[in-house]
Amino acid sequence: MSSTQAKQRIEELSAELKQHNYNYYVLAMPTISDFDFDKKLRELADLEKQYPEYLSADSPTQRVGGEITKEFQTVRHRWPMLSLGNTYNEQELVDFDNRIRKALGDNFEYVCELKFDGLSMSLSYKGGQLLRAVTRGDGVQGDDVTANVRTIHNVPKKLKTGDYPDEFEIRGEVFMHLKAFERLNNERVEAGEVPYANPRNFASGTIKLQDSTEVAKRPLDTYLYFLYTEKQQFKTHWESLQAVKGWGFHVNEHNRLCKDIRDVLAFIAEWGERRHELSYDIDGIVIKVNSYAQQQELGFTAKSPRWAISYKYAAERVETELQSVSYQVGRTGAVTPVANLKPVLLAGTTVKRATLHNANEMARLDLHEGDSVYVEKGGEIIPKIISVNTDKRKAGAEPIHYVTHCPVCDTLLERKEGEAAWYCPNDEGCQPQIVGKMQHFIGRKAMNIDGLGDETIETLYQKGFACHISDLYELKQHEEELKKMERFGEKSITNMLDGIERSKQMPFEKVLFGLGIRYVGETVARKLATYFKNIDNLMAASVEELTAAEEIGERIAQSITEYFSGAEHRAQIEKLRGQGLQLVAEEKTVELASDKLAGKTFIISGTFAVSRDELTRIIEQNGGKILSSISAKLNYLVAGDNMGPSKLEKATKLNIPIISDTELMAML
Template identity: 55%
Template structure:
């Protein structure tokens, strides 16, 4: 790293510049520099902060990246209670609410209408313009301190812009997972054979409670701010506070509106019933608030909710249709997923012909039968799902749907592992839909990114008996391709060039491309960071696998099963011969000292103040070496919480020195 003449000044300048660029990008959708220029600035700031940690500013954009690991979340008491709102589903209830308000405060009352976003409510506390605490709603009086995770959300300013804000204040907001991010996340989970997330709200809630803030950062959460609290309050109305916090750098949805009467409120509600489908976040209603803070104070609260606000909930978007058939799809992991085929019906502005049924248990629970008139809903879920049956319209001779016992494609008997809802086809080597799905996964953008190949070409190649697995792709020759239907010389050459280019794909993406069950792109990256090459990963035992951050029992067992099969090892061998990268190219961290020269370490468990990745970086930067297994030659075991008991037992038996987190950090002076 180039030395800084004045590190404090450079850190301050970079912090301000990057924060400004982030503000322009996330609040105003303006990119003033290229991605490369931005990344180089951020990289320089990270280097300086590592060299001079005492100079890092509380608003540093590097806090957005995450990396803090939290074993447990502290409980915090809300200065201002986070009360829930009373709900209504009818116009009559809204008019009754308006009557109650006017009875107390008179007829001169103004309302603010806001979209009721389907996310997770949080409290954001600021002191002297800096973000100091983020907390969940909890029970309304106490919540969890999730500050490290909230810092990774770009819509939450780490430092307030402008002036005129109180020394201490609180902003309320709704954290959400954008619909596109949710769909991408579910696609990745489907690719790795994991259970799909039910809806964006549950996904956002689960993300906020992750122990590793780097995972939170990768999920790209958003946050709309909708409330302001301080004592005293410098604003007269709620609408003034919304305009002010937006100027200070908070993301405020532009869907709110002032309404001078309850009739105007109802106009807003009717307008947004269908218009809300255009938003990038799920909504389930409208929040109506009295605009004047003085009138809010006069109206007061019940034990559970404010008397000056109410939530109007839209009815679930539902329709009725006739069930024509159940189609069974076989994925690349062999999972057999039932999909309902229905008569076309208009639902939430789109024509729906297919709906999710999830699994055999759901078919049995609903007692679905062909010809049934079914209720289809599209609420918080993205994919329409069948929620019930109109039994009054059931055909007299209808029969329960019998879930297949054999694979619909290859007739192999299906299996279901204990504790799992899905049935699987175990015929990995001979089931055509599985084979083609595996190949499509291998060439996909997040994997090998072989853009000249697509599902249609993969199907052609498979039917022509040219490819059955990923290694076969690299045996393709010009004469194989040029004779295929709709394939000219140019297309054939483009495919071969694309295959050649894919050999530069880094190890973590090659690992993801192999299609090991439960190994999504994030897990593959973690494994590639921990194990230097495919041989180290292949030879790792169970205890070594679960010692890797984010790797649990299910993933470890899947890896062991995958590498136990000779046909998988043969494919990897052929891919290595073809020139694919099965070795990590992570650059070693900059050397800080030789304090740990000649010493070897095993890291295991969860740590309080540093992540496992950071521990590994510290060891290497001080001359030490991180290994994955315990032997008599090991110098130290760095033991965190929840480490594998067999590792601890083996280290104790061999007389290995066991260091706590604090003992290790003292050893290196960190």
């Protein structure tokens, strides 16, 4: 490779790796495996070593990774949060051990720890009280996410009595258990939202939420594994782990003290087999020199400690035959391709199907009939096809293209600009959408109708008794016909009809969530109900008026206006109104703290240190009123970070005073 070619390749790799870092740390949506990332990083490091004149200070090899989000306060780490060197093979571990042995002699031990696939976190304590929680960020500074971390049940807010120093930091990993991930991801799919690829991304996305009350609803967990103090209190890392466990911190029970590299390799082999027994994901093992004095002697490179390394398990991968591609239609109309495979054993389970995600992924793979494919189940819960073994492709094999029409109702599929998924727009005539919407409506988080289940809904649809959610409230008229049906006993019919009748008392926010509007999940429905008060205000709201409500972005707003623009949807609302469902939010009595804002009107826009709900409560408790849109009637626009430019422009044109949340509090 010439010097010019090396320079070009270094620039290409640097740009690509920076983008992958951004996708991983900021967006929590990686588009490359850890193995492939590390491979590219190593190639870059080798080139920079060979051509040092092209080594840049901001090269990915010189950075820990990640960027700072704008939503949280940036905090500088007292001790930098360095990353660890990675290896995927045992020989490099033996080489690491030889370097340690050369520097220290033979008298040292290792501590082996499971490497959790989560989000690195640093917790600061003072006087036994949790002072601050900060993400890794770029290793030098990170995001202050204290309010969110306080919601994690096993993070001590106040330590019990112990011999801990007055000030210290403890670091660890925030993660999500696999069962919780599956449940919450299913709820995202139900709400028409894009599911997270794996628990690590879900945990990261959760920690970055602005509303800590929403974080509290998602079961995050932590394991803590390293103590930092000004004056070293313990002689070894193993001793400190036992101590912090006694102080009340959650320390993993599978850590092991190892005498030598043979013990380390045995530990790695053991958990290579047993990792699927765990309720959470690990992607490797971390190996640390035990003695703190020896750690200091070994020191650090610019990016990582010389006394620690991580061994990463390669994602498990098998080769099998692609037998066919089928398509699933969800209740929101999203059409998802699924690969049907010749059954193969992978990560302890027999795999028969693998997700193909969307049309873009199918195009990337360039699938042909009968292809031999590589299937992986690494950080992903659902197996996925990584690539095709083209050497085994049969001569004359036909390429497989994503369908152009709905596989159920044959309607031409649509795709919105900027989205990967294709949708069937025939929501009133496509069976899986109709049945799925009714199943969603009766669900526990929506109308919670006792006596009705998914199978019953399927049967009622097949027999022609229910094609819309409003039809459920007319089943009483068909009671005698229902009794003649197989598996419909008199008691079960009575329970079902009683459950349907009771559901009429469910609050407006539950009805709104139950409608199944794309992107309107449980939280969004509650915020819309609180803000717009009734269904008529909501149906009449423009995109601009909708985005004035907290956490309602343009994508959600457009989905809502699109839904209510359909005559058939409005007809359903009128039927539900006539059947006695609650389409008006319960008015909550506001106890006034003062009348200092009486007669004043406000709109809150952007993000703040406190939630917009809290600012709304403060305004209303002091006599102020929240409007839904900017007009000449508005007295103040309370502006936070990331406020929409259209609101700012309109308020400026109308000469409406624009104030901060600090100025709002000063008015009180």
